[in-house]
Amino acid sequence: MDDASLHDAAPDDAPDDAWLDAECRRLLGFGRRVVHPRGGAAWLDDDGAPDLGRPVHTWITSRTVHVHGIGALLGVDGAASTAAGALDGLRGVLRDPEHGGWFGEVGPDGEPDDTKSCYAHAFVMLAGSTAVVAGLPGADDVLAEATQVFEERFWDEDLGRVVDEWDRSWTTPAPYRGLNSTMHSLEAMLAVGDVTGDGVWHRRAARLAGLVLELAPSYDGRLPEHFGPDWSVDLELNRDRPDDPFKPYGATVGHGLEWSRLLLHLEATLGDAAPAGLLDTSRLLFDRAVADGWHADGAPGFVYTTDWEGRPVVRQRMHWVVAEGIAAAAALHRRTGEEDDARRYAEWWAYARDHLIDLERGSWHHELDAANRPQASVWPGKPDLYHAVQATLLPRLPLAPSLARAVAMSGGLRAPA
Structure with missing residues (x-):
């Protein structure tokens, strides 16, 4: 069932298409000043002003190309030039002209970091794909280089998995392997396959999903995020700093929701060639994330992480988790027509309206404390439109x-x- 009407099934207070369209355009308007003077995307503060004291990040720049490239397709005034300005950063300041690929970031002093991450390169592929569809200058070259670098450096054909990180000169891979980079690689592969017409990318995405199909039932829907170089599970990583923005300890509730949605996109893309179990695993991940994470400590909102028994560890509410919950509920309803998914969809939009959407200063609050008050212990400012858009x-x-x-x-x- 892939044509179920979400808005027919959702409660009356669920946002309609006109509201969603207006919110999308409001968000993109917040990011109109994002292009950094050196190229790429700046970190935005709470009012949408560039914080030039922070590095230019490849992942933020790539997400900026993606959302504003879509804005250009939507006909949003200024979106095409914003996307092109961010794309220039991928063609210039963030690209390594000596060794190839992209730096993770370039500091305010113009010095790049010394790592090449799969996470960042997956987003460059996504950015290149969207830029090609939007017809941005230089997009074809960025996508061609990004896919070549990814194939040569990050894709492990023997295992059907990805290498997480290299040093700057591609000499030594880091021992860490991660599910976050795996997830965004799958997302990018779906986009690359759609844009290029090369089905090998969709088949690679299916191989990546195989890891989650194995892990989800083994850990009762709580996905391990961290692994050693042989893909042995490390359940204790970062126990001493559990609120790490990229490698937190424990099960990350938002990633359960995000994987739930992505598995359904993969199933729809591959049709009869899709691996077995995608829908069942999607439902398992979604239900576990909701049971563990939503309203888990007496207040509405999703906690950031839990331990391996489902107890909250980091209780801050991140805006991106709610956004992924909304998107996952919508995807499951489209796939199955289950009324409870439509109810959850409406409930989480109501939460976003009440607590996250900042009509005074723009965008969404990126982080709330356990009492749903804005704070900035993990995510200062409002640097990212990707999840909310x-x-x-x-x-x-x-x-x-x-x-x-x-x-x-x-x-x-x-x-x-």
Whole structure:
């Protein structure tokens, strides 16, 4: 069942398409000043002003190309130039002209870091894919280079998995392996396959999903995130700093939701060729994330992480987790028509409206404390539009193709007049 009407099933207070369209455009308006003077995307503060004392990050720059490239497809004024300015950062300051690939970041002094991460390169592939669909100058070259680097450096053909990190000169891989980079590699592979027409990327995405199909039932829906070089599970990593923004200890509730959605996109993309168990695993991950993470400590909102028995560890509420919950509920409802998913969808939009959406200063608060008050212990400022923008788009689109291609095929996804 892939055509279930979410808005027919959702409670009356669920946002309609016109509201989602307006919120998407409001978010993109917040990011209109994001282009850094050196190229790429700046870190934005709470008012949307560039914080030039922070590095230019490849992952933020790539997400900026992605969301503003989609904005260009939507006809948002200024979005194409914003996306092009960020893309120039991937063609310039963030690209390593000596060894190839992309730095993780370039500091305010112009000095790059010394690591090459799979996470960042996956987002460069996503950015290149969206930029090609949006017709941005130089997009074809960025996508071609990004896919080549990824194939040569990060894709492990024998295992059907990814290498997480290299040093700057591609001499030595780091011993760490991670599920976060795996997840975003799968996302990027779906987009690359859709844009290039090369089905090898979709088949690689299916191989990556095989790891989650194994892990989810083995750990009762709580996905281990961290692994050794032989892919042995490390359940104790970062126990001493559990609120790490990229490698937190324990089960990351938002990633359970994000994987739940991505498995459904993969299933829709591959059709009859999809691996068995994608829907069942999607449901397991979703239900576990909701049971463990939502309203887990007496207040509404999703906690950031739990331990391996489902007890909250980091109780801050991150905006991206709610956005992924909204998108996952919409995807499951589209796939199954289950009324409870539509109810959850409406409930989480109501939470976002009450606690996260900042109508005074713009965008969404990126982090709340356990009492749903804005704080900035993990995520200062408002540097990222990616999750929130996608939460306004995914409920209005089919599960396949991937986002930029789907928006282009929709003719701009205009809200009803």
